[in-house]
Amino acid sequence: MLWTDCLNRLRQELSGNVFTMWIRPLVAEEVEDTLKLYAPNPYWTRYIQEHHLELITILAEQLSEGRVRKVEILVDSRPGAILSASEQPATTTAALESSPAPVAKPKREKEESSAKSRKRQLNPLFTFSLFVEGRSNQMAAETCRKVLTQLGASQHNPLFLYGPTGLGKTHLMQAVGNALLQAKPNARVMYMTAESFVQDFVSSLQQGKVEEFKKNCRSLDLLLVDDIHLLAGKEASLVEFFYTFNALLDESKQIILTSDRYPKELTELDARLVSRFSWGLSVGVEPPDIETRIEILLKKAESSAVDLPRNCALFIAQQVVANVRELEGALNKVVAISRFKGTPIDLDVVRESLKDVLAIRARTISTENIQRVVSEYFRIPLKELVGPKRTRIYARPRQLAMGLARELTGDSFPEIGMAFGGRDHSTVMHACEKVQSLREEDPIFNEDYKNLQRLLQS
Numbered sequence: 001m002l003w004t005d006c007l008n009r010l011r012q013e014l015s016g017n018v019f020t021m022w023i024r025p026l027v028a029e030e031v032e033d034t035l036k037l038y039a040p041n042p043y044w045t046r047y048i049q050e051h052h053l054e055l056i057t058i059l060a061e062q063l064s065e066g067r068v069r070k071v072e073i074l075v076d077s078r079p080g081a082i083l084s085a086s087e088q089p090a091t092t093t094a095a096l097e098s099s100p101a102p103v104a105k106p107k108r109e110k111e112e113s114s115a116k117s118r119k120r121q122l123n124p125l126f127t128f129s130l131f132v133e134g135r136s137n138q139m140a141a142e143t144c145r146k147v148l149t150q151l152g153a154s155q156h157n158p159l160f161l162y163g164p165t166g167l168g169k170t171h172l173m174q175a176v177g178n179a180l181l182q183a184k185p186n187a188r189v190m191y192m193t194a195e196s197f198v199q200d201f202v203s204s205l206q207q208g209k210v211e212e213f214k215k216n217c218r219s220l221d222l223l224l225v226d227d228i229h230l231l232a233g234k235e236a237s238l239v240e241f242f243y244t245f246n247a248l249l250d251e252s253k254q255i256i257l258t259s260d261r262y263p264k265e266l267t268e269l270d271a272r273l274v275s276r277f278s279w280g281l282s283v284g285v286e287p288p289d290i291e292t293r294i295e296i297l298l299k300k301a302e303s304s305a306v307d308l309p310r311n312c313a314l315f316i317a318q319q320v321v322a323n324v325r326e327l328e329g330a331l332n333k334v335v336a337i338s339r340f341k342g343t344p345i346d347l348d349v350v351r352e353s354l355k356d357v358l359a360i361r362a363r364t365i366s367t368e369n370i371q372r373v374v375s376e377y378f379r380i381p382l383k384e385l386v387g388p389k390r391t392r393i394y395a396r397p398r399q400l401a402m403g404l405a406r407e408l409t410g411d412s413f414p415e416i417g418m419a420f421g422g423r424d425h426s427t428v429m430h431a432c433e434k435v436q437s438l439r440e441e442d443p444i445f446n447e448d449y450k451n452l453q454r455l456l457q458s
Helices: 002-013 016-023 042-051 053-063 115-120 138-149 169-183 194-207 210-218 235-250 271-277 290-303 310-319 324-341 347-353 355-364 367-378 392-409 413-419 425-441 443-457
Strands: 027-031 034-039 070-075 159-162 189-193 222-226 254-259 281-284
Touching: 002 016, 002 027, 002 034, 002 053, 002 324, 016 042, 034 042, 034 053, 042 053, 042 070, 042 324, 053 070, 053 324, 138 159, 138 169, 138 254, 138 281, 159 169, 169 189, 169 222, 169 254, 189 194, 194 210, 194 222, 194 235, 210 235, 235 254, 235 271, 290 310, 290 324, 310 324, 310 347, 310 392, 324 347, 347 355, 367 392, 367 413, 367 443, 392 413, 392 425, 392 443, 413 425, 425 443
Parallel strands: 034 070, 159 254, 159 281, 189 222, 222 254
Antiparallel strands: 027 034
């Protein structure tokens, strides 16, 4: 059976924990040229879509010799797709407060509220030792470590981590939880998404167990809540979270929250709650620079016992710049193609694996496009940006554009020099070095650079 063959390959590609928890329980059926996979809830399907669907699709097409061309992940309530409580992941998806009552689940045993159960809510791979630090996330990582030594201290309680998706915010917050449980096994730690907070609260209302829900949430040593902005519009849950938040702060218990935006930009949330988010410390997490992306790839390859040459890591890092999740997905695809072909990873394998990514980037990010965006950003004529004038008003944006071109396009120094009026490659190298030093010395220049990165990658 095709799915059995896929499972055998996925068991080799993925960690044992991920395979057992997320992949093995899926139910599959073939319908014409489509392999349909069934999961028990929307959270499960979203996780598979974000992390593993591309790899599964590649394997299904290869192992079926082209018979299957598409893989779909769907929610199915059939008995074969409903997992027992012990098989379900500890944090499930949210049901909107206005949604119908959820399907009844098997009664959980009393150990569900034990410390052992709370540990299962954390991903054991999300540790500080497996987190790759760089300029873009160093402050966030150092702050999270400091939280461990001063748990509940007012200067960083709550700790609010913000930034675009896929940059490691969840990894960092769970690393705090894992480290605390390692040091203090009986610590009361709970990780949940904002969606699961809503679901659990709604479920407690339906079952008449609101007081039990309140007690569980308000007796914690450490509360970790992901994507807090998703509480918007859930009025009853917002009120309950407000009181839970206050109760924990009053007891000097640590709270760590994440969001895709700075607290004061969460205008859709209650103003009182947003104000409290700013009481502690807010730390941004930026997209990783190219050096950090290379180290992430090498560390991921090493942990998976994959031989990834550094020049291949550099090539991947030059092509995938948006976030860590996409970076790891690209590596998974390269590894899958390499193993299927039975050849070591080299630049040819990488180019074949990332041909779709390369085609998209060729259309969206080019040196010419970077020049246009930079000239518009600084409101200077494009001809002056690439022209010979060395006055500061043109030289700084020109150097910045060269640095962006080197990081985002993967073009060589000579190629970039030609695009900037036929300049020598040594001029481009000097510009890139200057950009690096200015980013470290000048906060305004660094902010301009990051703003342009976002514009070009959005």
